[in-house]
Amino acid sequence: MSTSESGHGGGFDPADQWVLNPDTGEYELRPAPTAEPAAPAEPAPTAEQPAVPAPRSAPDATGRPGVPGPRRAAGRTGARGRAQRKAGKRSTGKRILLWTTGTVAFVVVASAVGGYLYLKHLDSNISTTDTAGATSDSFSKDKAFNILVIGTDKRQGKGDSGYGDANSVGHADTNILLHVSQDRTNATALSIPRDLITDIPDCPTRQPDGSFKTVPGTRGVRFNTSLGQLGRDPGCTVRTVERLAGGMKVDHFMMADFNAVKTLTTAVGGVDVCLAHAVKDKKSHLDLPAGPAKIEGEQALAFVRTRYSWGNFGDLDRIKVQQQFLGALFRKMKSDSTLTSPGRLLDLAETATKALTVDKGIGHITTLKDVALELKKVPPKNITFATLPVRDNPADGPVHKTVIVQEGPARQVFSMIENDASFTGVKKKQKAQEAAQPKGARSAPGDVRVDLYNAGAPDGSAQTTLAWLQTEKGVTRSSQLGNAGTSQPRTTLEYAPAQADQARELADLMGLPASALKPGRSETNAQGLPAIVLRLGADFRGAGVPLTGPATPPAVPTHTADQVKCAS
DSSP, X not given: OOHXXXXXXXXXXXXXXXXXXXXXXXXXXXXXXXXXXXXXXXXXXXXXXXXXXXXXXXOOTTOOOBOBOOOOSSSOOHHHHHXXXXXXXXXXXXXXXXXEXXXXXXXXXXXXXXXXXXXXXXXXHOXXXXXXXXXXXXXXTTSOEEEEEEEEOOOOSTTGGXXXXXXXXXXXXXXXXXXEXXXXXXXXXXXXXXXXXXXXXXXXXXXXXXXXXXXXXXXXXXXXXXXXXXXXXXXXXXXXXXXXXXXXXXXXXXXXXXXXXXXXXXXXXXXXXXXXXXXXXXXXXXXXXXXXXXXXXXXXXXXXXXXXXXXXSSHHHHHHHHHHHHHHHXXXXXXXXXXXXXXXXXXXXXXXXXXXXXXXXXXXXXXXXXXXXXXXXXXXXXEEEEEOOEEEOGGGTTSOOOEEEOHHHHHHHHHHHHTTOOSSOHHHHHHHHHHHSOOSOOOOGGGOEEEEEESSSOTTHHHHHHHHHHHHSXXXXXXXXXXXXXXXXXXXXXXXXXXXXXXXXXXXXXXXXXXXXXXSOOEEOTTSOXXXXXXXXXXXOOTTOOTTXXXXXXXXXXXXXXXXXXXX
């Protein structure tokens, strides 16, 4: 779709123009100037001083405002020319990174498209869904955040009718949990297989008349039925992910269908991919030679849909190829060919907003811009793609069609995400963890006398932790005293000066950071003996799950957004 064909509407005056503001480095939509007294005539151009054409283009046939043409390399001299060149460089650094997916995709869109009317027009492109409290109602720029990216198999775009089941209600066929750390040093894009067998919880959904209906949960079903089946909405998929992650909060979601892959890859001028071997897939209609290739539109959709030409012909191998595609698309979005083209940026803004359905908490272009600019801060080398650890479902017999979670590694992955632990910064994280551990002598586990309280942790946490300490760690002089009566965000361990060695031992056993230890006082337990006090806060995720995050990453395949890989 070219800039002259897309048509942006929004009530613009055809005489309005996109103008580069040298103070901000951004293009702004400015109305045509009103009539003014004629200025003195300038001298006619000479052979040494040729005429210079106007830098702005005229409105196109649709009445859309013209966009600036390419900047001239010649004819710019002096302070003004240098200021314009600097402003042009600044404009390339201001862009929006919008994650979306047809099967999967994410796209950078520049914030250089200023103008109130145009932003209102982009707002009208975005579809929103009420998730009945499953997602946050606002976005915070100073906190870590989790966004669930959902790609559905719903066939509603132009040319989509030939793919799969034309009567599909739109299942959650591609699912990526995107986590961005609070300090913006790293991000993790965790793929969740569609054929994962899991439990889907009860799901409140808003009905067309404004009322709410609870769709009952189901046990032992495919993950992708968390959307569409029985009338489930994206909020149901969000709740299913939160259950898988042990209660970790998913803040927002973004959803798109097949058509998004086609339109977005076309808008950026194609995506460069690499194939380890030639592919001619009869099911997806992908036909590409070995080596590098540029794909867009139908070819891009075929690339991310192809299953039977990769690895073991399964969905897990397709996920790996989709992740490689995402990395390639990200690199394309960061390239000068995208960031220095106002027309391409306009097409991206138009296409991306039309492709998205989001929750109401991020359902405005200005909020999506904030999300994008926060993600932009993460270096590509620290954006890690990974897949939830799973294994073949033994209930399938010899023909494996579904998978189940590997509990230990999966718990470790979610713990890393929740603790902002980077898959690419393990050594640095490990040193920080070692520095955070309490220093000094430690007692034997059997000498630790501790009272446990639940102070905001999931229900039953104090009892299960007590059993874990006594049976697996040898902390036999422990007791749990129920709810603390108040909720606190962090787990704490209080102790008297004489009990410091016990506190250090318990902190080591449970993976508590030094910040959790609160010296000062203890309490008297039921036997009249002094005991340290462990209060399990809202950050507690289960016995044996370190609050410091694991020191080493789980053994799962990963790659980062800056790595070039060939699909195989």
